[in-house]
Amino acid sequence: MNNLSLAELMQLFPQSGELVWIGVRPARGEPMITVNKVLADQRSGLIGDRYNGSSGKRQVTLMQWEHLSVLESIMGKAIVPELLRRNLVIKGINLLALKNQQFRIGEVVFQTSGYCHPCSKMEKLLGFGGYNAMRGHGGLTAQVLSGGVLRVGDDLTVLPHREIPCVNNIL
16 A cells, blocks of 8 residues: 555545435525535536536535534635535535546536535635635535436545546646
8 A cells, every 4th residue: 555656545535425415506695505415417417506507617615514613614604505506515525626627426427627616605604715715725616427316425436537628737
């Protein structure tokens, strides 16, 4: 194990992740709707989300569950996933380590496409300093490569590495 290359080390994950929360945004500025399952489609992203029909890099947004407690510590108050306006909240795996990776959640295969930087809405939704609290904790964006149903409780597993080019040098 000591003689592994950096590329080989980047393929080692101590465990799979778990999808613990799903939310969709029906329209710009509308509150998130929490759901227990959602259909993901290669052409449309998450059915019922405002980015439905988008083939762009931001079809789906993911955030790390463990970052909620970091934000709570920084902001001094309870933070719930729907405030952060991300679609999927994952626990148990370092999402930033999914750079240039394909991964599966339940039936759905994704490709990371970029970082999900906070927007100015975080200042209003989280309170004074909310934007800066979110910096570095916003998660990732991804594209759906193969559709299916996502359910709360589904595992996230990283697929074997293929030479995947960096999407527009975003990651």
